[in-house]
Amino acid sequence: MTSDRDGSLLRVEALEAVYGGAVQALSGVDLVVREGEIVALVGANGAGKTTLLRAISNLLPATRGQIRAGRIAYAGRDVSRTRTDALVRAGLVGVLEGRHCFRALTVEENLIAGGLGRGSGRADLRADLEWVYALFPRLTEKRRLPAGLISGGEQQMTAIGRALMGRPRLLVLDEPSMGLAPKVTAEIYRVLVDLNRERGLTLLIAEQSVTLALRHAHRSVVLENGLSVLEGGAETLRARDDIQRFYLGPRVTAPARERQPA
Numbered sequence: 001m002t003s004d005r006d007g008s009l010l011r012v013e014a015l016e017a018v019y020g021g022a023v024q025a026l027s028g029v030d031l032v033v034r035e036g037e038i039v040a041l042v043g044a045n046g047a048g049k050t051t052l053l054r055a056i057s058n059l060l061p062a063t064r065g066q067i068r069a070g071r072i073a074y075a076g077r078d079v080s081r082t083r084t085d086a087l088v089r090a091g092l093v094g095v096l097e098g099r100h101c102f103r104a105l106t107v108e109e110n111l112i113a114g115g116l117g118r119g120s121g122r123a124d125l126r127a128d129l130e131w132v133y134a135l136f137p138r139l140t141e142k143r144r145l146p147a148g149l150i151s152g153g154e155q156q157m158t159a160i161g162r163a164l165m166g167r168p169r170l171l172v173l174d175e176p177s178m179g180l181a182p183k184v185t186a187e188i189y190r191v192l193v194d195l196n197r198e199r200g201l202t203l204l205i206a207e208q209s210v211t212l213a214l215r216h217a218h219r220s221v222v223l224e225n226g227l228s229v230l231e232g233g234a235e236t237l238r239a240r241d242d243i244q245r246f247y248l249g250p251r252v253t254a255p256a257r258e259r260q261p262a
């Protein structure tokens, strides 16, 4: 499967989406993710980040949502109507809806579930499991525990590990840092950034923390009220007074030098 002519792996054009036929959640979103990039989606609560990721993974119908207009292309092909399982087989894998795990299954069973759709043999599954355990060593000790009994950070690692078992080409994540301690968030981002650098994994991450987004993403796209209003690298966004004021807090300026008495 190839990318679009311009190198984009994912292209969203003028996307509009509604819930229950009435609530307009997206009113015109444009977004391009090129192969090998980390792109962050930022925006206030209710801006439409989750809705956009659901639309990309074709999960809107499960939440009474639907695409009203626009286009989503993945690897050069319109996928607006492609089923989620077919998207996963094509390498577009999502970690959405919080850190969803099958709570009654063990950590290892959760991970294996992520590899089954690919139809790989036992040896491949075992190799991929060992790879995920090497990425998240603390899952090794928890492999026999039900996912419902492990910490929130470990559940997030399990959910990401399960997605990785599908050998994604584009991994879509909804707020991987939500509710997690800074140390755990740092551990998760370190793994994601390493996968991007070393394996060329393309990432689209909705992230509430603009500080985290600017630190890790090559580009960020700002959503406001269902519209994509701005995009750019960390320097571009930091230079904007409105972004600084709304999302990053007051600029820290060096204290004025104390005046020496005459």
Ligand SMILES: Nc1ncnc2c1ncn2[C@@H]1O[C@H](COP(=O)(O)OP(=O)(O)OP(=O)(O)O)[C@@H](O)[C@H]1O
Binding pocket: 019, 020, 023, 024, 025, 043, 044, 045, 046, 047, 048, 049, 050, 051, 052, 063, 064, 208
């Ligand atoms: N299942 C749903 N049914 C009806 N309206 C919904 C549903 N899910 C989201 N919405 C509405 O759609 C709009 C966009 O919500 P969305 O969850 O996509 O925003 P978000 O940027 O992800 O916000 P947050 O950071 O709070 O998760 C909001 O007005 C929200 O109330």
